[in-house]
Amino acid sequence: MKNLLKRQGVQSFIASIICILLGLFIGYIVLLFINPQGAGQSIVDVVRNFFTWSRPQQQLKQFGNTLAKTIPLIMCSLSILFSYKVGLFNIGAAGQYVAGACASLYAALAWGWGWLPCMLFAVVASSLLGAIVGILKSYRNVNEVISGIMLNWIALYTTNTVLSNVKETASPYTMYLNKVNPSALLPTMGLDQLFNKNSYVTIAVPLALIIAIVVAVLLTKTKFGYELRATGMNKNAARYAGMAENRNIILTLMISGALAGLGASMLYQTGYMRWECTQSSVPAMGFNGIAAAFLGGLNPIGAIFSSFFIQHITDGGQYVNTNYYSSQISDVISSVIIYLCGFVLFIKLSMNRMIRRSEEKKGVKK
Amino acid sequence: MLLLVQYTLIFSSVLLLVALGGCISEHSGIINLGLEGIMVIGALGGALVMSRFSTLPPAMMVILAMLAAIVLGMLYSCLLGIAAIHFKADQTLIGTAMNLLATAAATVFVKAMNTAANPDNHSSEIEYVAARKMFIVNINGFEFNWFMPLAIIVVILVYLFLYKNKLGLRLMACGEHPQAADSVGINVYKTRWMGVLISGALAGLGGLCYILAGVSLWKFENGVAGFGFLALAVMIFGQWKPFRIALAALLFGFFRALSNVYTGFDFLAALNLPSTVYNMLPYIISLIVLIFFSKNSAAPKAEGIPYDKGSR
Numbered sequence: 001m002k003n004l005l006k007r008q009g010v011q012s013f014i015a016s017i018i019c020i021l022l023g024l025f026i027g028y029i030v031l032l033f034i035n036p037q038g039a040g041q042s043i044v045d046v047v048r049n050f051f052t053w054s055r056p057q058q059q060l061k062q063f064g065n066t067l068a069k070t071i072p073l074i075m076c077s078l079s080i081l082f083s084y085k086v087g088l089f090n091i092g093a094a095g096q097y098v099a100g101a102c103a104s105l106y107a108a109l110a111w112g113w114g115w116l117p118c119m120l121f122a123v124v125a126s127s128l129l130g131a132i133v134g135i136l137k138s139y140r141n142v143n144e145v146i147s148g149i150m151l152n153w154i155a156l157y158t159t160n161t162v163l164s165n166v167k168e169t170a171s172p173y174t175m176y177l178n179k180v181n182p183s184a185l186l187p188t189m190g191l192d193q194l195f196n197k198n199s200y201v202t203i204a205v206p207l208a209l210i211i212a213i214v215v216a217v218l219l220t221k222t223k224f225g226y227e228l229r230a231t232g233m234n235k236n237a238a239r240y241a242g243m244a245e246n247r248n249i250i251l252t253l254m255i256s257g258a259l260a261g262l263g264a265s266m267l268y269q270t271g272y273m274r275w276e277c278t279q280s281s282v283p284a285m286g287f288n289g290i291a292a293a294f295l296g297g298l299n300p301i302g303a304i305f306s307s308f309f310i311q312h313i314t315d316g317g318q319y320v321n322t323n324y325y326s327s328q329i330s331d332v333i334s335s336v337i338i339y340l341c342g343f344v345l346f347i348k349l350s351m352n353r354m355i356r357r358s359e360e361k362k363g364v365k366k
Numbered sequence: 367m368l369l370l371v372q373y374t375l376i377f378s379s380v381l382l383l384v385a386l387g388g389c390i391s392e393h394s395g396i397i398n399l400g401l402e403g404i405m406v407i408g409a410l411g412g413a414l415v416m417s418r419f420s421t422l423p424p425a426m427m428v429i430l431a432m433l434a435a436i437v438l439g440m441l442y443s444c445l446l447g448i449a450a451i452h453f454k455a456d457q458t459l460i461g462t463a464m465n466l467l468a469t470a471a472a473t474v475f476v477k478a479m480n481t482a483a484n485p486d487n488h489s490s491e492i493e494y495v496a497a498r499k500m501f502i503v504n505i506n507g508f509e510f511n512w513f514m515p516l517a518i519i520v521v522i523l524v525y526l527f528l529y530k531n532k533l534g535l536r537l538m539a540c541g542e543h544p545q546a547a548d549s550v551g552i553n554v555y556k557t558r559w560m561g562v563l564i565s566g567a568l569a570g571l572g573g574l575c576y577i578l579a580g581v582s583l584w585k586f587e588n589g590v591a592g593f594g595f596l597a598l599a600v601m602i603f604g605q606w607k608p609f610r611i612a613l614a615a616l617l618f619g620f621f622r623a624l625s626n627v628y629t630g631f632d633f634l635a636a637l638n639l640p641s642t643v644y645n646m647l648p649y650i651i652s653l654i655v656l657i658f659f660s661k662n663s664a665a666p667k668a669e670g671i672p673y674d675k676g677s678r
Contacts, residue, residue, distance in 0.1 A: 030471075034478040089458045136653075142660040145399060145458055146602070149595040150649040150656075157642040281588060287466055294459065323485065326477040328587075331470035339445065339463035342455030 005355055012297030015347045016306065019295060023337035027329055035324040042320040046330055049316035057196050064198030066308075066315050068272050071208045072097070073307040075263025076289025078215050081298045083256040085219055087232030090253060092133050092148025093260040094286025095155035096126040100261025101268050101283075102159035105275055108184035109166035109175055115184050115269055122265035123258045129155060130257020134250035144253070152282045164277045172278040177271045186269045204266035209304065211259070216300035228252055260286060284331070288314065291334045294341035310334050368508050369627045370620075373580065376509075378619030379517035380576045384597035385604065385611050386524045387568030392606060393528065394561025395541040395554075396450050397670045399461025401569045402594025403468030404439050406586070408570025409577045410472045411438030413584055416497035424500035428512060431497065432571060439570015440563050442468065447562040451555055454672035469589040476586045490586045498582040513575040518612075520568065525608040537561055541666030544673045554673050569594070580626060592649070596622075599652035605664045614655075622648045 004010055024043065031039035045052050050062030076093050083090035090096075103125035107113045113121070129151060136142035167174050177184055186202035195201045219225040231238040231248040239245045263285070267273060292310045296302030317330030384401055391398040398404075411434035419427055445464055449455035473490045480487040503510040528534040539547040540557045548554050576593055577584040600618050604611030625644035628634045 030474065034474070089462075091458075091462060136657060136660075140657050140660055141663065142653075142656045143602075146595060146598055147653060147656060149592060150599070150653045153592050153649045154646050154653075157646045161640055161642045281591070287462070290459070290462055291466075322488070324478065324481065326474055326481075326488065326490075328470050328473045328477070332467065332474055335463055335467035335470050339449070339460060339467060342449045342460045342463065343453055345455070346453045 005351065009297070009299070011348050011351055012299065012302065012344070014351070015344045016295050016297055016302075016341075018347060019337050019340040019344070020309070022340055023333050026336045027333035030332060031320075031325060031329060038321045038324055042325055042329075045319040045321075046313050046316035046333070049312050049319065052319045060196040061198050062315075064192075064195030064201045065272070066311055067195070067205060068198075068200035068202075068270055069267065069315070070308045070311040071204045072263035072267040072285055073288055073292055073311050074208045074212060074304055075259050075266065076286050077292035077296060077303040077307050078212060078300060079256045079259035079263070079286075080289045080293040081296070081300065081303060082215060082219070082259060083252055084293065084298060085232055086228045086248070086252040087235075088137070088144050088249065088252060088256075090130070090133070090148060090256045091145050091286075091290070092130065092151050092253075093256065093289055094282045094284075095148065095152035096129045096257035096260040097264045097286045097289075098152070098155040098159050098282060099129045099257075100126040100264030101275055102155070102162055103261070104184075104265035105174055105177075105268055106162055106166060108177060108181050108269065112181050113184060115186050118184050118269060119186075119262065119265045122261045126261020126264070127254040127258040129261075130253040130255075131250055133257075134253035137253070138246035138249040152286075156279065156282050159275070160277050160279060163275050167275075167277050172276050173274040174277065176274070177269065184269055185271055186266070200270045200272040202266075202270050204270065208263075208266065211262075212300045212304050215259075219300070260289070288334060291338040291341075294344070295337055297344075310337075367630075369630060370623055372509050373623030373626050374616070374620045375514050376511050376575070376579045376619075377622040378615045379511070379513045380572050380579065380593065381597050381600050381618050381622075382517045382612055382615040383513075383520060383575060384569050384572035384594060385600040385615060386520060386608060387565035387572065388598055388601045389604070389606055389608065389611060390524065390528070390537070390568070391561045391565035392601070392669045393538045393541045393666055394558045395544060395666060395668045395671070395673065396446065396558055396562055397457045397461070398443070398446060398562065398565050398569075399458055399598070400443070400446050400464030400468075400594075401461075401565070401597055402590060402592065403461075403464040403466070404442050404566050404569035405573030405576060405590045405594050406468040406472050407442040408435035408439035408573035409584065409590065410475070410492075410573075410586065411435045411570065412574030413492040413494055413577060416494035417492050420494065420496040420500075427497060427500050431574060435570040435574035436567045437570075439568075439573065440566040443562050443566025443569070446566075447559050450672065451558050451562070454674070457670055457672075465589075465594070469586070472586040491583055492586070493583045495582040498578055501578055511575075511578065513578065516571075517575075521608050521612050528608065533560070538666070540673075541668055544668055545675075545677070548675065558673070569597075572597070596648055596652060599656055602663065602665075603652075603655045603659050605659070606666065607664075618648060618652065621651050 028043045031042055050059050053059045079093045100122035104118045104122035107118045107121045133144050133147050136147050137144045163174050188202045191201045192199045227243045228248055231245045235245050292307040296306035314330045317327035388398050388401055412431040415431040415434040449460045450457045476490045501512050536552050537557050540554050544554045600614045603614040628644050
């Protein structure tokens with residue numbers, strides 16, 4: 001039992017559970033504060049999400065929808081954690097996600113490309129955006145958080161302008177993919193049948209899981225990953241050991257950007273969502289990726305589960321009693337969880353301290 | 367033209383107040399990336415006062431709204447203080463969480479309030495038409511806002527505080543070399559708390575100023591559109607020095623103002639650029655500025671590093 005508690009993974013898991021429970025509790029308090037009557041029911045509905053539907057068929061379908069949106073979130077959280085392992089806080093993932101959406105939708109709608117070229121185009125566009133952040137960081141010492149935020153807004157406005165060329169005349173939304181160019185829709189490979197014919201469940205699901213594993217292997221089992229992590233821990237030491245630290249920083253942000261952009265194409269190419277060309281704020285997906293990355297203990301496999309959880313409660317927000325509450329309560333909960341993730345280091349430290357103390361006591365008894 | 371000057375001055379005031387807040391916090395050694403979130407909460411405090419107490423005499427109302435923004439901004443900045451000073455949390459992560467939380471919490475709160483007042487109203491908007499007029503003196507079409515002189519006074523005060531005052535000099539010592547400061551008897555924790563709280567007050571005030579800049583109705587779902595981060599860029603461009611920050615704020619304020627009024631200039635309208643170009647302008651300019659001014663940055667040496675008494 002004691003040995004189990006000492007393991008890093010177990011400690012991260014416990015810390016994440018503590019963050020989730022506290023986050024939900026604070027969300028409950030907020031609801032209670034707004035209106036005590038329906039608070040309990042509403043917080044339960046947030047956690048139940050698609051289980052609030054009574055028919056299993058409907059549940060499956062809604063489960064598929066949540067899953068479809070979990071995929072880009074997994075990619076965004078992989079993007080964040082990948083760069084964080086290298087000591088970079090890529091808040092620009094939100095903008096790189098936008099760039100991915102822009103590239104894949106434009107290639108699909110304006111040029112009529114197939115699904116794979118569209119996806120690759122999204123990867124190229126978003127990794128270039130990531131490269132800008134990397135170049136500024138390594139050669140001009142520009143803080144990656146601030147340049148990332150600026151590029152988020154630039155990417156948003158650029159995307160609005162570019163995608164206005166392929167939008168419906170009567171609405172601010174881009175045209176329907178399945179009407180204009182069905183070949184750009186991701187193949188479902190029969191996965192839709194598992195989810196009550198939910199065509200939004202596509203090849204993206206297994207692909208994202210594979211990429212998560214690849215990222216995990218890349219970071220921990222390869223020379224390249226080792227170099228990247230060494231650069232993150234101490235840039236000067238890495239240079240002294242003969243690693244090209246500037247190249248590593250740029251490559252990291254390119255890969256990080258590519259992951260986020262790929263995530264966008266995995267959502268928009270299912271046809272689940274269309275881009276709104278009058279959007280005045282950067283989509284929350286990239287920011288939620290931060291929550292998922294930290295909640296998953298900065299572990300690629302952990303990110304899969306934490307992303308599902310974050311998306312699960314974000315979707316669950318729409319089931320609250322809207323007579324009193326608003327669906328943004330899920331945003332409150334997930335941002336509280338991010339905040340609490342800042343204390344994970346402290347939680348782990350006190351866990352270790354407790355273990356040590358009880359071991360010392362045992363030693364005295366012997 | 368007059369309109370351009372007016373918007374430049376008011377947006378510069380916003381940037382100046384918030385950037386000075388960030389500057390003081392960083393001089394104490396804490397990076398405050400949550401400025402954006404603090405602005406939202408400060409704006410919320412001010413907006414609540416303005417919508418509730420618009421019948422008060424103007425002077426009272428103005429002071430009350432500013433106080434509400436300051437107090438709420440300070441309270442919200444405690445989230446950063448607790449996590450970054452006592453729990454050694456990652457300041458970037460905490461700042462990001464604060465930004466997300468502020469917009470979400472303000473939206474939930476305002477929606478709940480609106481719905482409670484009128485069951486059919488699910489919007490996140492607060493209106494303050496009457497109260498906004500109290501902040502403004504109309505001089506031949508030029509809307510003079512009380513925040514403009516206030517911003518100037520604050521710059522001078524911040525300068526005096528940082529360079530001509532014992533407390534301010536001690537504060538800067540904690541951002542440069544906290545261990546050395548500690549060794550001569552300065553309480554690093556308390557001093558950093560002071561830095562964080564002052565930045566909370568200034569950012570809250572800046573948030574109120576921002577929602578008063580051009581409109582008399584604010585939709586809290588939108589947050590403050592990256593203004594907190596623009597302020598950080600202003601601070602870096604100003605090299606962490608109050609008067610340089612003031613000049614930087616004027617420059618950035620000008621480009622932000624352009625997006626509001628460019629249609630009034632014939633030669634700009636004749637260029638026929640899409641409006642999004644003007645929307646992007648402040649962000650592009652700040653990127654360019656950062657490219658040139660980040661290399662030899664005069665940032666406080668110990669900023670962003672949690673203070674550990676035991677380390678050397």
